Amino acid sequence: MRLILLGPPGAGKGTQAKLLAEKFNIQQISTGDILRQAVKNKTKMGLKAKSYMDQGKLVSDNVVIGIIKDRLDNADCSKGFILDGFPRTIQQAESLSQALKQMEIDIDYLIDIEIDFNYLIQRLTGRWTCRECGEGYHKMSNPPKKKGVCDKCDGELYQRDDDKEETIQKRFEVYRKETEPLKDYYQKNGKLNAIKGDGGIQEIFSRITNLIT
Numbered sequence: 001m002r003l004i005l006l007g008p009p010g011a012g013k014g015t016q017a018k019l020l021a022e023k024f025n026i027q028q029i030s031t032g033d034i035l036r037q038a039v040k041n042k043t044k045m046g047l048k049a050k051s052y053m054d055q056g057k058l059v060s061d062n063v064v065i066g067i068i069k070d071r072l073d074n075a076d077c078s079k080g081f082i083l084d085g086f087p088r089t090i091q092q093a094e095s096l097s098q099a100l101k102q103m104e105i106d107i108d109y110l111i112d113i114e115i116d117f118n119y120l121i122q123r124l125t126g127r128w129t130c131r132e133c134g135e136g137y138h139k140m141s142n143p144p145k146k147k148g149v150c151d152k153c154d155g156e157l158y159q160r161d162d163d164k165e166e167t168i169q170k171r172f173e174v175y176r177k178e179t180e181p182l183k184d185y186y187q188k189n190g191k192l193n194a195i196k197g198d199g200g201i202q203e204i205f206s207r208i209t210n211l212i213t
């Protein structure tokens with residue numbers, strides 16, 4: 001099973017990708033998570049990416065395309081994968097398509113999670129992430145058992161710099177300009193499936209699994 005999840009920031013791509021990866025026993029590949037890990041480890045790539053991420057801008061195509069190619073080459077992706085947060089530009093989509101062609105594989109489903117922008121602001125500003133393992137929480141829909149502490153690893157929960165309201169506006173602007181055109185791009189090859197992104201986590205998960213199984 002090879003999947004791509006598209007959708008604006010806060011649509012729930014990361015949450016759904018984790019559930020899908022578990023259900024189908026495939027790898028979740030999140031460029032956002034990989035970049036955040038690089039920032040945390042202060043690698044050369046992380047130091048370069050940080051200022052773009054903090055401002056809600058996209059990291060350069062070359063960097064994220066490199067990340068994805070490396071990751072897809074890894075043996076653990078042979079059973080399948082789910083891309084979450086990539087591609088985000090037409091150039092990334094084209095490079096992905098070339099890489100997949102070389103590997104003689106194809107994407108089975110592209111799922112676009114559609115959601116109202118006003119609702120998203122509310123969602124994103126309530127989001128908390130574990131500093132240690134990256135697990136995501138939400139103060140309304142998915143609170144941790146103990147405030148500020150990760151249920152899974154006891155790590156400290158923090159609000160991502162790019163989940164602050166000013167940065168969110170910038171991320172939406174970038175999404176509209178750079179990422180939304182991907183819908184038309186993928187519509188042309190007939191693989192794009194839109195699902196509604198409102199409601200609870202399990203409700204959205206069922207919409208996706210109904211579509212692909």
Ligand code: AMP
Pocket residue numbers: 009031032033035052053054056057058059060061064084085086087088092162171
């Ligand atoms: P995410 O967790 O997917 O919302 O990503 C967080 C941030 O990482 C984004 O706002 C970008 O700065 C950067 N990023 C993640 N994925 C990509 C990508 N495919 N292309 C460019 N920048 C990305």
